[in-house]
Amino acid sequence: MDASEFRRRGREMVDYIADYLEGVEGRQVFPDVQPGYLRPLIPSCAPQEPDTFEDIMKDVERVIMPGVTHWHSPHFFAYFPTASSFPALLGDMLSGAIGCIGFSWAASPACTELETVMLDWLGKMLRLPAPFLTESGGGEGGGVIQGSASEATLMALLAARSRATRRLQAARPGLTDAAVLEKLVAYFSDQAHSSVERAALIGGVKFKAIPSDDKFTMRASALQEALERDKAAGLIPFFVVATLGTTSCCSFDRLPELGPVCDKEDLWLHIDAAYAGSAFICPEFRHLLNGVEFADSFNFNPHKWLLVNFDCSTMWVKRRSDLIGTFKMDPVYLKHTHQDSGLITDYRHWQLPLGRRFRSLKMWFVFRMYGVAGLQAHIRKHVQLAHEFESLVTQDPRFEICTEVTLGLVCFRLKGSNQLNEALLERINAARKIHLVPCHLRDKFVLRFAICSRTVESAHVQSAWAHIQALATALLGAWRECGSAPPGGAAEI
Numbered sequence: 382m383d384a385s386e387f388r389r390r391g392r393e394m395v396d397y398i399a400d401y402l403e404g405v406e407g408r409q410v411f412p413d414v415q416p417g418y419l420r421p422l423i424p425s426c427a428p429q430e431p432d433t434f435e436d437i438m439k440d441v442e443r444v445i446m447p448g449v450t451h452w453h454s455p456h457f458f459a460y461f462p463t464a465s466s467f468p469a470l471l472g473d474m475l476s477g478a479i480g481c482i483g484f485s486w487a488a489s490p491a492c493t494e495l496e497t498v499m500l501d502w503l504g505k506m507l508r509l510p511a512p513f514l515t516e517s518g519g520g521e522g523g524g525v526i527q528g529s530a531s532e533a534t535l536m537a538l539l540a541a542r543s544r545a546t547r548r549l550q551a552a553r554p555g556l557t558d559a560a561v562l563e564k565l566v567a568y569f570s571d572q573a574h575s576s577v578e579r580a581a582l583i584g585g586v587k588f589k590a591i592p593s594d595d596k597f598t599m600r601a602s603a604l605q606e607a608l609e610r611d612k613a614a615g616l617i618p619f620f621v622v623a624t625l626g627t628t629s630c631c632s633f634d635r636l637p638e639l640g641p642v643c644d645k646e647d648l649w650l651h652i653d654a655a656y657a658g659s660a661f662i663c664p665e666f667r668h669l670l671n672g673v674e675f676a677d678s679f680n681f682n683p684h685k686w687l688l689v690n691f692d693c694s695t696m697w698v699k700r701r702s703d704l705i706g707t708f709k710m711d712p713v714y715l716k717h718t719h720q721d722s723g724l725i726t727d728y729r730h731w732q733l734p735l736g737r738r739f740r741s742l743k744m745w746f747v748f749r750m751y752g753v754a755g756l757q758a759h760i761r762k763h764v765q766l767a768h769e770f771e772s773l774v775t776q777d778p779r780f781e782i783c784t785e786v787t788l789g790l791v792c793f794r795l796k797g798s799n800q801l802n803e804a805l806l807e808r809i810n811a812a813r814k815i816h817l818v819p820c821h822l823r824d825k826f827v828l829r830f831a832i833c834s835r836t837v838e839s840a841h842v843q844s845a846w847a848h849i850q851a852l853a854t855a856l857l858g859a860w861r862e863c864g865s866a867p868p869g870g871a872a873e874i
């Protein structure tokens with residue numbers, strides 16, 4: 382393919398993409414395929430001679446689309462949103478074309494410098510305290526784009542582990558790394574995302590899940606209790622993850638309470654706000670971030686709810702030396718002449734891999750083409766649609782709302798047994814008209830309705846609810862006929 386064919390095919394591809402996104406509502410949101418469906422549809426080896434572009438595009442519809450879950454369908458209400466917008470797609474195209482690998486400043490100065498400024502822009506949108514920003518952080522603060530919240534948590538944990546080890550060894554020379562490692566303990570709520578526990582496993586440290594309260598919130602008293610117990614047993618607490626907007630039910634750990642405890646105990650406080658973080662650009666939701674001033678690191682995913690396509694997980698730290706001190710490797714082939722000017726950020730020291738894409742371009746396109754006002758409007762619309770769904774559920778006495786609706790997630794269930802709700806979810810997902818996933822809140826099986834698509838409107842929410850109600854009516858009828866427990870009945874079948 383030469384440049385002139387690329388021009389032609391590029392235009393065709395843009396048309397295909399625009400058609401796809403414009404028409405995604407008409408596609409079945411969740412596919413019918415069985416595991417292994419794809420292999421028989423394509424040859425078992427790569428073609429010896431080139432295929433044509435037309436052949437490939439035909440196969441996109443024949444092979445790929447039947448196995449796609451359409452995350453951007455306005456009938457998709459599962460998990461959390463994953464961001465998509467036209468400006469982000471265009472920015473990503475340009476990033477692909479430039480195709481630089483921005484591991485150091487010199488490897489492509491614009492890649493590093495735009496990222497630094499975009500993280501300051503975004504930090505200011507969130508009103509992050511000055512120490513987190515490059516511009517105002519006295520040379521120590523700053524932000525970086527990670528691939529995912531999971532990576533950000535792991536980075537924070539590894540940096541905290543290294544900082545704690547260095548401090549202990551400074552106080553007691555001769556103390557070995559191994560002797561420290563076997564005593565370090567990380568803490569997070571029993572509602573934290575699985576990636577947090579995974580970070581502790583990868584980091585090789587002990588961890589404790591702190592029991593959350595009746596609002597699924599981690600409180601300082603519960604944390605303090607665990608700290609006292611562990612310190613009395615000779616262990617060394619070093620790291621706390623607070624979640625703002627938990628994955629199950631979008632609850633918020635009590636940051637203003639937890640922060641002072643971490644401060645007093647000299648623990649690294651990391652905040653995981655993967656989903657909810659985007660909402661903090663709205664003044665009316667910013668209070669949910671209060672207490673961030675106590676944190677050492679803060680992370681959220683613009684690739685979830687801020688219209689910047691995957692991957693884009695933004696992380697800020699107050700002391701970049703904590704990260705750089707943990708991971709710095711400087712082989713000769715990565716050195717460049719501006720090495721010690723002190724003005725340079727080499728992002729390879731801030732992340733696990735060496736290579737990194739020019740991801741700040743899509744942020745720049747999105748921030749400029751929406752403006753802060755456009756981004757706020759997107760968040761507000763989703764929150765308002767969640768409240769609309771909440772009020773529909775509330776009006777049907779067969780159902781209950783399970784937790785407070787703060788942002789774009791509604792947790793609800795039929796009054797009655799877990800089996801009844803499992804059966805309802807099975808019917809919803811088997812019908813393939815909308816897509817939902819469940820969660821467990823303590824011993825309850827709960828349905829999650831997350832406002833996801835950029836294009837979702839009130840009409841989609843209304844029709845999703847009418848569909849759920851109809852399936853519930855049929856299900857309850859069937860259960861009555863075969864003598865199962867009535868809804869609201871205590872009996873578990």
Ligand SMILES: *Cc1c(COP(=O)(O)O)cnc(C)c1O
Pocket residue numbers: 461528529530531532574576624626627628653654655656682694
């Ligand atoms: C989605 C989510 C994650 C995981 O995000 P990735 O970017 O996929 O790693 C972590 N924490 C919370 C609270 C989440 O909602």
